[in-house]
Amino acid sequence: MLSSLKIVLLLGVIYLCKAAEEDVIDLTDSDFSTVLAQHDTALVMFYAPWCGHCKRLKPEYAVAAGVLKNDDPPVALVKVDCTEGGKSTCEQHSVSGYPTLKIFRKGEVSQEYNGPRESNGIIKYMRAQVGPSSKDLRSVAEYEAFIAKDEVVVVGFFEKENDLKGEFLKTADKMREEVSFAHTSTKEVLEKSGYKNNVVLFRPKKLQNKFEDSVVVYKGEPETYSLKSFIKENFHGLVGVRQKDNLQDFSNPLVVAYYDVDYVKNPKGTNYWRNRVLKVAKEMSEVNFAVSDKDDFTNELNEFGVDFAKSDKPMVAGRDADGNKFVMSSEFSIDNLLAFTKDLVDGKLEPFIKSEPVPENNDGPVKVAVGKNFKELVSDSGRDALIEFYAPWCGHCQKLAPVWEELGDKLKNEEVDIVKIDATANDWPKSQFEVSGFPTIYWKPKDSAKKPVRYNGGRALEDFLKYVSEHASSELSGWDRKGNAKKTEL
Numbered sequence: 001m002l003s004s005l006k007i008v009l010l011l012g013v014i015y016l017c018k019a020a021e022e023d024v025i026d027l028t029d030s031d032f033s034t035v036l037a038q039h040d041t042a043l044v045m046f047y048a049p050w051c052g053h054c055k056r057l058k059p060e061y062a063v064a065a066g067v068l069k070n071d072d073p074p075v076a077l078v079k080v081d082c083t084e085g086g087k088s089t090c091e092q093h094s095v096s097g098y099p100t101l102k103i104f105r106k107g108e109v110s111q112e113y114n115g116p117r118e119s120n121g122i123i124k125y126m127r128a129q130v131g132p133s134s135k136d137l138r139s140v141a142e143y144e145a146f147i148a149k150d151e152v153v154v155v156g157f158f159e160k161e162n163d164l165k166g167e168f169l170k171t172a173d174k175m176r177e178e179v180s181f182a183h184t185s186t187k188e189v190l191e192k193s194g195y196k197n198n199v200v201l202f203r204p205k206k207l208q209n210k211f212e213d214s215v216v217v218y219k220g221e222p223e224t225y226s227l228k229s230f231i232k233e234n235f236h237g238l239v240g241v242r243q244k245d246n247l248q249d250f251s252n253p254l255v256v257a258y259y260d261v262d263y264v265k266n267p268k269g270t271n272y273w274r275n276r277v278l279k280v281a282k283e284m285s286e287v288n289f290a291v292s293d294k295d296d297f298t299n300e301l302n303e304f305g306v307d308f309a310k311s312d313k314p315m316v317a318g319r320d321a322d323g324n325k326f327v328m329s330s331e332f333s334i335d336n337l338l339a340f341t342k343d344l345v346d347g348k349l350e351p352f353i354k355s356e357p358v359p360e361n362n363d364g365p366v367k368v369a370v371g372k373n374f375k376e377l378v379s380d381s382g383r384d385a386l387i388e389f390y391a392p393w394c395g396h397c398q399k400l401a402p403v404w405e406e407l408g409d410k411l412k413n414e415e416v417d418i419v420k421i422d423a424t425a426n427d428w429p430k431s432q433f434e435v436s437g438f439p440t441i442y443w444k445p446k447d448s449a450k451k452p453v454r455y456n457g458g459r460a461l462e463d464f465l466k467y468v469s470e471h472a473s474s475e476l477s478g479w480d481r482k483g484n485a486k487k488t489e490l
Contacts (some may be wrong), residue, residue: 023065028085037107064122134181156183157195242290255318365408
């Protein structure tokens with residue numbers, strides 16, 4: 001039996017856990033907008049009760065909520081169940097996986113939460129979200145020091161209150177994690193800068209070059225061209241320095257030069273190669289260009305079939321608009337880079353496909369897709385398919401495996417394919433099937449005009465059968481549209 005002291009301690013722990021959980025605000029479709037609008041800054045977790053990642057995050061989230069609610073100013077931590085009372089809210093905010101976390105300011109989405117998932121990290125990250133998102137420059141010295149920073153900065157110059165200033169401050173709130181903002185209405189600063197009612201992007205000295213302007217001015221036409229769009233378009237310039245924390249900024253078609261990128265120890269050598277890429281980028285405006293450090297992106301180079309970038313010259317790889325991968329086989333030069341980029345755009349290159357061997361026999365209840373047969377087996381099959389993207393080391397995938405096999409066996413005589421693909425060893429059309437965790441499951445309709453849909457339901461056999469029965473292009477022979485087994489004739 002437990003001693004009295006142990007019982008008291010246990011009850012204390014239970015009380016603290018419960019108290020912490022109560023610090024998280026639980027919202028549904030009916031009160032989400034109203035309650036959230038009352039909080040200056042809030043972090044919202046969109047979750048599903050069955051989600052393992054959500055279960056691990058919840059206690060950390062609750063502890064952080066208990067601390068942040070007492071801050072000045074406070075930060076509210078909110079949760080929304082996407083499977084019950086919050087379905088409509090989750091759809092409205094394009095939630096496609098769990099948990100999804102977003103930062104809200106006065107009821108409006110400010111940005112995605114990309115911070116840590118443990119309590120101390122959440123607290124630190126969210127504390128950085130409060131307070132002014134733009135520094136008020138009150139002197140010429142402050143202004144000159146700010147634009148001399150070793151990073152891209154955006155400054156608003158406002159002679160008086162106007163709509164542009166309102167747009168500027170709202171944009172600064174939304175992009176505060178990505179960009180350093182400052183503003184000024186000080187007469188001396190306006191006179192020194194030569195700007196009065198403008199927003200200006202300044203590039204740091206290390207990134208300045210003869211191929212593009214070092215200072216870019218926003219004209220202020222929010223109806224057709226928002227300030228956020230202006231910043232995103234100009235932030236990285238013609239050739240961005242692509243790092244692991246800004247990958248989302250670079251969209252396809254994209255050509256990357258991999259070499260020793262080091263602006264601390266070797267800025268001159270770094271810009272020697274970047275300037276050559278810039279020359280091509282200036283000519284090929286329809287393609288995005290970047291440079292990346294080859295040591296930081298070893299895993300990405302492996303995805304292009306490159307085990308080790310041996311040469312001192314840049315190694316070049318790229319993706320077209322559909323995400324197909326290409327590697328420049330010739331030695332780096334301006335002419336070769338230009339020819340490679342033109343051929344990529346014109347579809348003249350043979351894509352590199354990472355793939356396990358195509359199975360000799362694929363007649364089992366679960367079809368095995370690999371890089372080289374994905375198009376034939378899934379994309380162009382002319383059949384409905386439910387596809388699992390898995391990783392061999394993933395515990396959730398291992399738990400799902402027998403259920404997936406049983407599902408395949410149940411539906412082996414139906415016009416539906418149950419498919420699995422090792423996402424760590426094979427390529428697939430990533431523009432159609434976005435995979436951010438394992439397992440990720442997609443429903444691909446028979447009709448090629450319809451886009452694949454991410455499956456977010458339960459993972460019991462009955463859940464899959466019910467889903468397939470409802471979404472199959474033609475009603476299943478063994479189940480009705482509600483997933484009930486049909487009676488067989490004797």
